[in-house]
Amino acid sequence: MTYIHFDTDDLRKNAVPAALGCICFPVPLFACPKSPLGRFCANQGLILALAFIAIRLVFAVLKVLTGWIPLIGWAIALIGWLAQAAIILAALYLAWQTYQKKPMRLPYIGNLKIIR
Secondary structure, eight states: OEEOOOOHHHHHHHHHHHHHHHHSTHHHHHHOTTOHHHHHHHHHHHHHHHHHHHHHHHHHHHHHHHTTSHHHHHHHHHHHHHHHHHHHHHHHHHHHHHHTTOOEEOTTTTTOOSOO
16 A cells, blocks of 8 residues: 655645545545545545445355355355455555545555546
8 A cells, every 4th residue: 555645734634534534435525525635535435335345246146156055155255254344444444544644545446536
């Protein structure tokens, strides 16, 4: 993960709503709509939310398809749960880093821009 540099005044004023945006993406869009930090963190939070939903759907389908095979269905469910837990932990870590005034970009998928 790479650190992203923002204006010090923006970091000081909008660190809390931006950090909450990593967990719940609409927060900085309402709390600080013109802040580049807020929009960046809202975008990162939206990417994480979409990744969470995609992983949940994929592993739910896989569990249904392989659920009748005793060990494989259980293993698929466990892997899906671990992937979802990893996304939640990534969101919490991004929020903590933003609160500490060191905003970071997600690896691999952090360059996507959904919110401009």
